[in-house]
Amino acid sequence: MTRKTKDRIKALVFVIVLALGWKYPYLAYCLFVNVAVGLVGALRHGGRHGCGNFCPRGAFYSLLPDTGRKVPTKLLSRKTSLFVMVAMVAGLYLWMRPSTVRGWGFLFYAMIAITTTVGLVGWLVFNRWFWCSVCPMGKIYKTIRPERTAIRVADTCVKCGLCSRVCPFGFTPPKDTQDGLFRNPDCIQCRRCIDRCPRHTLTMEDGL
């Protein structure tokens, strides 16, 4: 199955939760499955593996048209991003006062709806990868064993820059290596650069 097909399936799941969650708020509990998968990915593979390989929201954004603008990778620090998330949950709690499982489902659904709207505005203003650059969960994952996965750059690289063009964050692995390895905690390990390289220069070194 190609990545595009996988992304379409994940995006469909996301759209179903978004479209029906207000009526069936239990669907919003899927959020925790996604978080659990992200945490397992971070522990097993390191860093943001879950973002680039499993996140349905990330898959949804990846299918949006490219605006051609750059995503601001340093827009929000980890502390600010986490503070915004905690403030949003606290604000929603004070507003909704959930006391049942269904009520909490509504709260989680509201979180999904608000953050998705923020991501869509970020897409229109910047780039479809905007949300992935500010996502609080991504910032948590990237602190978990960020050193574990790296991209090895062979010396066959001709510096054509094609890998950088397909990278959501515009990283150029051959430019930023140490001992032939590109390590960046913001890399979501999506492998787009690896698949795009015409010289098969890049390989993912998993579980170092």
Ligand code: SF4
């Ligand atoms: S696409 Fe391949 S050859 Fe081109 S710069 Fe990237 S790693 Fe080097």
Ligand code: SF4
């Ligand atoms: S460097 Fe490669 S694997 Fe990492 S985010 Fe960019 S395209 Fe994906």
